Amino acid sequence: MRYGMAIDTRKCVGCADCVVACQTENNIPIGYTRDWIAELNEGTYPNLHLEIRSERCNHCENTPCVRTCPTGASHIILGGIVKVTHEECIGCGACIQSCPYDARYMHPDGYVDKCTFCDHRVANGQEPACVSVCPTHCMYFGDLDDPNSEVSKVVAANKIKTLAPEAGTKPQIFYLV
Amino acid sequence: MKTNRREFIKISSMGMGALALATTPVLGWVPGFLKDDYTNPDDSKAKRYANYCEVCFWNCAGWVYTDEKDKIWKIIGNEDDPHSNGRFCPRGTGGVGMYNDNDRLKTPLKRVTDESGKQTFVKISWEEAFDTIAEKMTEIKDNYGSESFALFKHGSSGKHFAQLLKAYGSKNIAAPAYAQCKGPREEAFKVTFGHPLHSPEPLDIRDTKCLVLIGSHLGENMHNGQVQEMSEAIGKGVNIITVDPRFSTVASKSKFWLPIKPATDLALLLAWIHVIINEEIYDQKYVEKYTFGLESLKKHVENYTPEWAAGITTLSAQDIRDTAKEMANASPAVIVHPGRHVTWYGDDTQRLRAVAILNALLGSWGRRGGFFMPEKAKLPKYPEPKAPKPKWSWRDISPGKYPLAGTGVTNLLIDASHPDYEGDHKIKAWFIAGTNLIASIPDIKRTLDALNNQEFVVVVDTMPAEITGYADIVLPECTYLERYDSPRLAQHREPNIALRVPAAEPRFDSKPGWWICKEIATRIGKGDFFDYKDFSEVIDWQLKQVGTSLEEMKKIGVKKLNRKYDDLYFLEDEEIEFHTNTGKIELYSTTMEANGFDPMPKYTAHQESSEGFYRLIYGRTPAHTFSRTTNNPNLTALKAENDLWVNPKVASEWGFKNGQKLWLQNHQGKVSEFPIKIRITERIRWDSVFTAHGFGRTDKRLTRGYGRGISDSEMVSDVKIDKETGSTGMRNNFVTFLTEKPNTAKKES
Numbered sequence A: 001m002r003y004g005m006a007i008d009t010r011k012c013v014g015c016a017d018c019v020v021a022c023q024t025e026n027n028i029p030i031g032y033t034r035d036w037i038a039e040l041n042e043g044t045y046p047n048l049h050l051e052i053r054s055e056r057c058n059h060c061e062n063t064p065c066v067r068t069c070p071t072g073a074s075h076i077i078l079g080g081i082v083k084v085t086h087e088e089c090i091g092c093g094a095c096i097q098s099c100p101y102d103a104r105y106m107h108p109d110g111y112v113d114k115c116t117f118c119d120h121r122v123a124n125g126q127e128p129a130c131v132s133v134c135p136t137h138c139m140y141f142g143d144l145d146d147p148n149s150e151v152s153k154v155v156a157a158n159k160i161k162t163l164a165p166e167a168g169t170k171p172q173i174f175y176l177v
Numbered sequence B: 001m002k003t004n005r006r007e008f009i010k011i012s013s014m015g016m017g018a019l020a021l022a023t024t025p026v027l028g029w030v031p032g033f034l035k036d037d038y039t040n041p042d043d044s045k046a047k048r049y050a051n052y053c054e055v056c057f058w059n060c061a062g063w064v065y066t067d068e069k070d071k072i073w074k075i076i077g078n079e080d081d082p083h084s085n086g087r088f089c090p091r092g093t094g095g096v097g098m099y100n101d102n103d104r105l106k107t108p109l110k111r112v113t114d115e116s117g118k119q120t121f122v123k124i125s126w127e128e129a130f131d132t133i134a135e136k137m138t139e140i141k142d143n144y145g146s147e148s149f150a151l152f153k154h155g156s157s158g159k160h161f162a163q164l165l166k167a168y169g170s171k172n173i174a175a176p177a178y179a180q181c182k183g184p185r186e187e188a189f190k191v192t193f194g195h196p197l198h199s200p201e202p203l204d205i206r207d208t209k210c211l212v213l214i215g216s217h218l219g220e221n222m223h224n225g226q227v228q229e230m231s232e233a234i235g236k237g238v239n240i241i242t243v244d245p246r247f248s249t250v251a252s253k254s255k256f257w258l259p260i261k262p263a264t265d266l267a268l269l270l271a272w273i274h275v276i277i278n279e280e281i282y283d284q285k286y287v288e289k290y291t292f293g294l295e296s297l298k299k300h301v302e303n304y305t306p307e308w309a310a311g312i313t314t315l316s317a318q319d320i321r322d323t324a325k326e327m328a329n330a331s332p333a334v335i336v337h338p339g340r341h342v343t344w345y346g347d348d349t350q351r352l353r354a355v356a357i358l359n360a361l362l363g364s365w366g367r368r369g370g371f372f373m374p375e376k377a378k379l380p381k382y383p384e385p386k387a388p389k390p391k392w393s394w395r396d397i398s399p400g401k402y403p404l405a406g407t408g409v410t411n412l413l414i415d416a417s418h419p420d421y422e423g424d425h426k427i428k429a430w431f432i433a434g435t436n437l438i439a440s441i442p443d444i445k446r447t448l449d450a451l452n453n454q455e456f457v458v459v460v461d462t463m464p465a466e467i468t469g470y471a472d473i474v475l476p477e478c479t480y481l482e483r484y485d486s487p488r489l490a491q492h493r494e495p496n497i498a499l500r501v502p503a504a505e506p507r508f509d510s511k512p513g514w515w516i517c518k519e520i521a522t523r524i525g526k527g528d529f530f531d532y533k534d535f536s537e538v539i540d541w542q543l544k545q546v547g548t549s550l551e552e553m554k555k556i557g558v559k560k561l562n563r564k565y566d567d568l569y570f571l572e573d574e575e576i577e578f579h580t581n582t583g584k585i586e587l588y589s590t591t592m593e594a595n596g597f598d599p600m601p602k603y604t605a606h607q608e609s610s611e612g613f614y615r616l617i618y619g620r621t622p623a624h625t626f627s628r629t630t631n632n633p634n635l636t637a638l639k640a641e642n643d644l645w646v647n648p649k650v651a652s653e654w655g656f657k658n659g660q661k662l663w664l665q666n667h668q669g670k671v672s673e674f675p676i677k678i679r680i681t682e683r684i685r686w687d688s689v690f691t692a693h694g695f696g697r698t699d700k701r702l703t704r705g706y707g708r709g710i711s712d713s714e715m716v717s718d719v720k721i722d723k724e725t726g727s728t729g730m731r732n733n734f735v736t737f738l739t740e741k742p743n744t745a746k747k748e749s
């Protein structure tokens, strides 16, 4: 079992509904966020290219954040989901420094927080909040180890990329380009 | 490369540092959450209430969830709703922010003037507010007739206020959604096909093979169902043609992006018509069977060649030909998108006529992948007495003006309210329900002059907006999450009904619109027009007439009904009588001709920018609707202020740096109240600048919206009126940059 996501940049319009839905679902205080939109624009008028995508923790297979955590608060659970136990986190911020994706933030209550892949929903058989609300249906979530899951099929059938592969973290979020 | 989250923050969020400074963490649920240990509210313990979203006209139906403490937690789409398919847009998801916003209007307010002449608002009771309003309404009626009381409205609660005015005896009702938005489109389609488009537009985007966007930035305007269907169509390989001087989000997803010179769209449309007729690539069978006036049209567009249009639009003749062929290849599964906010240059009905004609030639009206035939659920009217018949209405204000206007024209009401009005139908008092006229109607000065000429002004809203500052009485309405309203019946592929029930008690001393109107009506002796204790009785009665009930609807939220009338698309060779004079789709419009307008659209050149000035183009950003969202805590966290898109060539000529703050001055000398940050980007033409609508709030009670960016409406002082519908063309304003705010204080004193 290895949970992952595929996100279709050809469909994403960057509306940030995923951001708001994550905030309301997970009661993230206003001004903080576990997911965000990146826009990359290239070229000169009128020969332009734009890529828009929704980003969050990549739930990497190789996790610098977990390795650098001095207390073991950062850990990996079943299905490869990278989590932080808030009670064990001392707020040192080592993991924030080590993440090549800037995916973690310091919660105002003094611990580090990040995307959980909405494991509380996944446990109930629901999709993560961000995936379930996207009006463009550009996100797919599921078990990458199961070749018949929708996410595996989408990854297999399309041209894909991961973010910052050179960092060697082996992200589990794949972007369709 | 390290993906830099801060870069996103620049584009789509305020970032944590900035937010920590800017937000007041006083939202109901935040302190509670900060105290508690981290636990996710649990869907299984939550309660949910049916509602439909009021953050934009799309009115998506969904569920409002409350947590164990009965606090509103989240809003999720209703999967049975054909308008949302269970998925909201960010504004709808962020609708919780409207409820949580502590800047909301909290109590009724009354304007008082002290001995020194200083005016302030004082808190009053609902009783006092109602008594004052009833007294004034009676006075206005006795002195001038009830017709002299006008209503400006927007959204669901506007219906209750329209009922109040009807009972009182006035039909002077208008919404900016017509003359400041889709008016010309509705009339252009009506004279062509015999039918306006209504809302949401019946576009069969999911099955289209070619989508032409000319004046639509779908994906930045989050017209939910259309965005969803466009995404589905992208998955199926649709070819998109986007015409926009700006490299919009959807331009980046298009096969063809035509970076047109702004204000020349009609030249392109006419050239497309020329190519499609001359190369005989129109839907010949359809055109022959259903349309009127092909020969006249052919002659009319003879000289509108791609080469001619190329010189005007700065596009290449080849691109114009290629895109015309692309459409014809997809015909009839092609949509030349009619747009929505179409009030641009003052010849908008004619431009939209060209759009309608093009769709007719391509045979897309009534065809799969084109325009489907929508159907709407009907609920019988709750019993009420016969309404008094007003002696005059907005149509009599300037007889003969704007003959095609199909519904109330806001600016006509403003004309009749203005000191310069010399006619017999003066307006003396305003009700303003749910619309911030300062941001929604251009030429703010004229609106204010008219407003100041009124004997009495009442504003009803959930939030303090610029307009509330001008009221004599301000009434705090509760949000859509805290009230009943009439069920949503909007058209779709299948008729459907969506329910709205309150999910929480109104915060502060705010009240539902229906209650406000009922109380006022009772005091002016018209209580029998609101013959119920609670509006839920009306809803239940209506629902029971069509075989459901409030109880059932509370469980399902949305009910789909079967189509009663025609099919979704025309049948093969079906005989169809269109609701036009000729019974055909009118390429040549007999209605336009009879009213003294060009029966077929002619190109007229519009004003161009002069040296150092740039055409101001405004539009949407996905997180905001208009000024109603720019103080919402959730949505301002995504985007707190607008920025001004400036081409790098322009920026380097002026020596500007990215993010620099500038004031704008328009070609009539109007200077922006606040500065705006510039975003230097290749995505905008050198002759134009772009910004998002709804920002630059001037009401200090808006702690998140005040002074954030600029209001594009403020820069629109030069208004070109559409002769057919009276709609206000707003894209004829040109701005230049000021690095310092000129000292206007001196001039004013």
Ligand code: SF4
Pocket: A056, A057, A058, A059, A060, A063, A064, A065, A066, A082, A098, A099, A100, A101, A102, A103, A104, A114, A169
């Ligand atoms: S994205 Fe960052 S926080 Fe998430 S697993 Fe990878 S290194 Fe850790």
Ligand code: SF4
Pocket: A021, A022, A023, A025, A026, A034, A035, A056, A114, A115, A116, A117, A118, A128, A129, A130, A131
């Ligand atoms: S998976 Fe859940 S926690 Fe992660 S970004 Fe999406 S909504 Fe937020």
Ligand code: SF4
Pocket: B053, B054, B055, B056, B057, B058, B059, B060, B084, B087, B088, B089, B090, B091, B092, B093, B222, B223, B224, B225
């Ligand atoms: S499109 Fe968005 S804002 Fe409009 S009604 Fe739907 S969810 Fe609400």
